[in-house]
Amino acid sequence: MNFKISKRVFYSALNTVSRAISSNSPLPALSGIKIEVNQDSIILTGSDSDISIQTTLSGNEEETNLIVKETGSIVIEAKYILEIVRKIDADEIELEIVDGSLTKISGMSAEFRINGMRALDYPAIDFTRPGQQFEMDADVLLKVISQTTFATSDRETRPVLTGVNMKCSGKRLECVATDSYRLARKIVNLTSENNFNITIPAKSLNEVSKTIAQDSSILIAVSDKKAQFWIGETVIQTRLIDGAYPETARLIPTEFAHELTVDSRDMLNAIDRASFIKNEGISIVKLSANSEEVVISSKSQEVGSSVENLNIIAYEGNPLEISFSGKYVFEAIRVLSATTIKIMFSGEMKPFVIRNMDDDSILQLVLPVRTYS
């Protein structure tokens, strides 16, 4: 193996595939980046076996400046190659296997010889593209991810809840996340018809959102085993979470007795202020509403209490007193990116719904908390 390449292009690609690499992989080869050099392209792969990223640098593209002198392949510890390529102060760098798996990396007057690993010892990863495919604008996919993943569970007791369920029927894609105390649901209208019901790990989706650039179009390909996100010559592939996702539609109330309309920022600030009063690390916020005023309060034996009048736009319904996790409601409102929100209640111990007044594709639901005071 022996090739020359633009430092900038190579570093950016190494950086992309390294996102899949976990620092505590049980398989030594997976702590490395696999570099495969063909006649006119280089394929870089990083993986932690749950999520894998592969990108192809083609010699045909001008800015790549790829010159292949000898084909071959090697695996190099990700943190070493990233640091070396970043620090070499040259426009072009050269990689060459000099002896067994000892690899020379050079640029300008600096030269490194790094002990690599044999490409043979790298696990075979199947990047075949599944048949169910659809396109999505990067902006839409980023919204889907930011508005749902935060509501997934971080406990492994019910693994299926650590992922986002994506159910597609015709052109309607429904994305749901819940940790059983709160739920986020986003509906996306696709341009092509599909039919699947899969659950993608939240961790994988968060990696996808770090990798995709705005203003691009993403090709998504899914089977019942894996999901792929294609961004140009880069593919992010993730395993799916096994097990049936719970039916969540029946949990979402459709009739409401109380409706509060409020400026999103006012509500976030009021909850933020009240949330700092914590009981054993958890902030329980109380909302007391009637036709005269809406009050946000919190209380802790140890710290003290807070109370404030909320600036509201409208409140409809009988008086209501309801308590909830300050963190859950804050996070739900924040991801709505709304100017004005509507919070709809069915009763003091019933789940309530938070909506962006200008975007009905997204719904947030939070369960109240019982308090004894």
Place this chain on the structure above:
Amino acid sequence: MNFKISKRVFYSALNTVSRAISSNSPLPALSGIKIEVNQDSIILTGSDSDISIQTTLSGNEEETNLIVKETGSIVIEAKYILEIVRKIDADEIELEIVDGSLTKISGMSAEFRINGMRALDYPAIDFTRPGQQFEMDADVLLKVISQTTFATSDRETRPVLTGVNMKCSGKRLECVATDSYRLARKIVNLTSENNFNITIPAKSLNEVSKTIAQDSSILIAVSDKKAQFWIGETVIQTRLIDGAYPETARLIPTEFAHELTVDSRDMLNAIDRASFIKNEGISIVKLSANSEEVVISSKSQEVGSSVENLNIIAYEGNPLEISFSGKYVFEAIRVLSATTIKIMFSGEMKPFVIRNMDDDSILQLVLPVRTYS
């Protein structure tokens, strides 16, 4: 106690005194900020008993907007009062003791009631100003701190080495830090005469550098018990480290057999690249110099090796091979803030000196490392 004050001014003062507070103080009162309200001023104090910061907000200053309705004092948990005052969305805030040590903090429509602690339970701290005094420009003091503290020891085996020794004789102030593997020495010419020999904890000096603003003049007052840094109405007071500081002058060589002149940035980059090859977490860098070329290299059984030709301005002397800690030399050169540096060697196993070509007030010394290769 009952007063109103500008939120901005109050928050900034709380923030300043909170810097002295340690999160794991053995004395509960020291986790709080002491607030003393007099007829026309407020005194805020924070301390971890090693370092104490006190600031006075005077009602005479216009932007303070201080209105005292009732004098008194209270201690409030630093993290609570900082977060409340930061989050209250009002120009002015009001503090009032409402019941025992329960304190009301309010602004706009938000109101907090926080359990405080009695000022009586706060330790008495003596802020009397010692007699030995001198002024120093903030810029000079910041340089003294940044160019020395990094070279102090972080081990408690020889406590005196965890501080910076400041020895004043007449108008000459000599500041020395060493961890016994490297040494930094800065000379400052003062405008007034003094005579003292004290060692200030590096941690305290680093707090001082976070608190002082550029373009101000600092009054420093010292005794054999404490040192004070006065910045306007704020005083930072620190204990000193007991014990005789070692005589370091005889460690610094005065005659040199080899001199390397090099661009500071070129040397930093070369060491940075070589330093990434570590042996058990430590990077040993080798410099091989002769009249033809200067080479920087490093080697590790596990990772691999690096070698690069250094761009040099001049090299005088016989051929030399010397190995050193990449981290120590990197840090020494970085704080010199030099364009061009001169590295002066007495021999392969002798300490070497690094100088800023444009500033002879500062000297850095590093001990070489013995290698077997």
